[in-house]
Amino acid sequence: MNITQEKTGNLNAVVKIKIAPADYTGKVEKAIKDQAKKAQLPGFRKGMVPPAHIKKMYGKSILVEEVNNLLNDTLSNYITEQKLEILGQPLPKIDDEREFKWDNTDDFEFDYELGLAPAFEVNVSSKDKFTEYVVKADQETLESRIKNIRRSYGKMTNPEVSADGDVLYADLTQVADGAAVEGGITSTATIRLDQVKDKKILKSLIGLKKEDEVTIDIQKAFEDAAVIAKALNISEEQAAELKADFKLHVKNVNRLEESDLNQEFFDKLFGEGVVTDEAGFRAKITEEVESMFKQDAERKLSNDIYEALLAKHNFELPDEFLRRWLKATNEKLTDEELAEGYDDFAKNLKWTLIENKIIKDNSIEIKYEDVVQAAKAKLDAQFRMYSPSPLPEDQLAQYAVQFLQDKENANRVFEEVKALKTFEQIKSIVTLEQKDIDYDKFVALVEKK
Numbered sequence: 410m411n412i413t414q415e416k417t418g419n420l421n422a423v424v425k426i427k428i429a430p431a432d433y434t435g436k437v438e439k440a441i442k443d444q445a446k447k448a449q450l451p452g453f454r455k456g457m458v459p460p461a462h463i464k465k466m467y468g469k470s471i472l473v474e475e476v477n478n479l480l481n482d483t484l485s486n487y488i489t490e491q492k493l494e495i496l497g498q499p500l501p502k503i504d505d506e507r508e509f510k511w512d513n514t515d516d517f518e519f520d521y522e523l524g525l526a527p528a529f530e531v532n533v534s535s536k537d538k539f540t541e542y543v544v545k546a547d548q549e550t551l552e553s554r555i556k557n558i559r560r561s562y563g564k565m566t567n568p569e570v571s572a573d574g575d576v577l578y579a580d581l582t583q584v585a586d587g588a589a590v591e592g593g594i595t596s597t598a599t600i601r602l603d604q605v606k607d608k609k610i611l612k613s614l615i616g617l618k619k620e621d622e623v624t625i626d627i628q629k630a631f632e633d634a635a636v637i638a639k640a641l642n643i644s645e646e647q648a649a650e651l652k653a654d655f656k657l658h659v660k661n662v663n664r665l666e667e668s669d670l671n672q673e674f675f676d677k678l679f680g681e682g683v684v685t686d687e688a689g690f691r692a693k694i695t696e697e698v699e700s701m702f703k704q705d706a707e708r709k710l711s712n713d714i715y716e717a718l719l720a721k722h723n724f725e726l727p728d729e730f731l732r733r734w735l736k737a738t739n740e741k742l743t744d745e746e747l748a749e750g751y752d753d754f755a756k757n758l759k760w761t762l763i764e765n766k767i768i769k770d771n772s773i774e775i776k777y778e779d780v781v782q783a784a785k786a787k788l789d790a791q792f793r794m795y796s797p798s799p800l801p802e803d804q805l806a807q808y809a810v811q812f813l814q815d816k817e818n819a820n821r822v823f824e825e826v827k828a829l830k831t832f833e834q835i836k837s838i839v840t841l842e843q844k845d846i847d848y849d850k851f852v853a854l855v856e857k858k
Contacts, residue, residue, distance in 0.1 A: 412487050420525045420727035424499065426483055428476065428517040436475045437513065441468065469511050480519055494526035496727060496758065497734035524730035529722060531766050537839040539713050544702035546695050547848045554698050555691070559667035561795070562674055571617045571662045576601050578661040581641060583653050584624060593653070598640040600657070606632045614657075621659045628652060697793075702848060709855055711832050714839070715760060722763055726755055764831045773830050775823065783826045784809040784818075 411427040441460050444467065448458040464471075484499060499521040509515045571577060577600040583593030605611040610630045613623050628651065631637050638648035641655075668674045675684040684690050732751060736742055767773070785805050792800055800808075813819045846854070 410483065412483060414487075414491070417522075418727070420527060420725065421730055422493075422523045422525060423502065424484065424487065424521045424523060426480060426517075426519050426521070428479065428483075428519075430514055430516070433472070433476055433479055434513060436479065437468075437472050440471050440475055444471070468513075472511055472513060476517060484521060488523075493523065496524040496526050497731060498738070499523055500730070500734055500737055522730060522733075524727035524734065526762060527724045527726065529724045529762075529766070531718075531763060531770065532721060533718070533835055533838050535838065535840050537717065539710060539717070539839055539841055541710055541841040541843045542706045542851060542854075543843055543845045544699065544706050544848055544851045545845060546698045546702065550848055551691070551695060551698060555694055556667065558678070558694065559670075559674075560665050562668040562677060563666045564668075566664050566666050568662055568664050569618055571602070571615055571659075572664070573611070573615055574603055574664075576663040576665075577614065577617065577657070577659055578663060580658040580660060581627075582656045582658070584656045585654070587624070589656070590653075594641050594643065594651075594655075596641045597660075598642075599663075600640065604633070604636055605630050617659050617662070619659055619661060622656055624654050624656050626653075627655050702851070705855075706851070709851075710836075710841075711828075714832060714835055718763055718835070719756065719759060722759070724759070724762075726758065728755065731755070731758075764827065767831050767834055768827065771834055773834060775826055775830065779826050779830075780813065780819070780822050781806075781809055783822050783829070784812050787822070788812060 410429065410432045411425075413425050415423045415425070417423055438460075441463050445458045445460045445463045446456050448463060449455050450458050450462075453459075453462075487493075488495060488499075502520040502522055504520070507518065509517060568575070579598065579600055581594075581596045581598055583590045583595065585593075600614070602611060602614055605614060607626075607629045610625050613625070617623065627637055627641070631640075634645045634649040637643075637651065638645045641648065641651075643651075670687050670690060672685065675690055676682070678684070678690075679693060684693055728751075731754075732747060735747060735751070735754070768775075785808075788808050789799065789805060799805075813822065
């Protein structure tokens with residue numbers, strides 16, 4: 410066997426693999442004998458099929474399979490031994506003039522194109538300056554969060570007259586010119602007034618009592634196919650196309666009263682005696698809200714670093730090879746989709762190379778314990794969206810282990826930890842300047858970007 414490499418550009422190479430009969434004959438004969446022992450063919454007892462018979466029937470397909478296995482192993486080992494940093498996977502070069510007999514006497518020659526990763530150094534220092542925003546909770550956001558929490562722990566009542574934020578339990582009947590449509594849609598549903606988008610329709614739904622009726626334009630009211638589909642018990646596709654008026658007949662008015670700000674409420678939220686008055690409660694909620702804002706600020710800082718380092722390390726990629734590789738490995742990818750998406754693909758690939766270089770140069774380890782802790786933090790944040798009360802540590806750990814048993818979840822969290830460690834390393838080197846900012850101004854700043 411002979412394997413050589415020829416550079417065809419700064420970031421491109423062709424690997425040529427020559428295979429003689431001596432390289433594959435033994436493997437083919439062994440594969441034929443193994444199959445003969447397992448074969449079940451008419452006229453032969455199991456395990457007693459002559460190898461010559463297997464060779465006659467399946468010899469060519471076995472030869473093709475063994476040559477392919479030999480090629481894959483040889484190419485993989487060569488890339489590892491030569492310490493080649495490749496992008497994508499090797500692409501076989503098709504040579505229409507090269508023909509093989511596939512009769513166990515061929516000298517095979519196969520060529521593979523490689524896209525090579527560029528050599529570069531990561532240049533980061535204290536001269537690189539970034540703003541680290543400290544986002545402060547505004548009154549509107551704070552009051553909204555407090556209201557939602559009080560409602561979560563509140564009780565359901567049935568007031569006589571509907572008000573903004575109530576839920577109407579009602580019959581819905583499709584109508585035209587005030588009369589029910591024959592064969593039209595009917596449904597009994599809960600109508601959340603906070604989901605009504607049209608102000609005029611919302612006003613018509615406030616002040617209603619049990620048995621009151623009002624006609625509404627369903628599309629104008631909600632502007633959301635998913636909400637309409639749920640209310641009318643139809644598909645989202647039908648809901649998106651539906652243009653009709655509905656008579657709404659009120660059967661009941663439901664209201665979720667906010668919980669009182671008392672010790673029982675504080676203890677449910679934070680544990681016994683942790684908070685004893687409204688001021689302490691508001692301080693805790695402010696801390697929670699600003700903690701969520703901190704995550705937003707960290708994302709902006711990471712994105713600023715990402716964009717700055719990409720602009721600073723503007724190295725080349727084997728673009729033409731990568732385009733061919735993307736087409737070869739994604740059969741459904743159109744030329745238009747490739748043209749539209751390649752720049753984003755290349756940008757993300759460049760960042761991955763920068764990230765890997767930082768990890769390697771600084772000997773950064775990503776341990777299983779790091780991944781478990783990240784999974785726990787992710788799940789804890791999800792649970793806290795519904796309740797500020799933390800889950801018990803043992804229960805959270807159990808959920809994290811179950812979550813990571815899914816391979817996609819595990820890979821995603823691993824990549825998140827890798828990114829986090831990379832940015833931590835960068836932030837330990839660059840200069841960070843802290844700046845307080847109100848939430849609304851921060852949002853405007855992010856949207857401007």
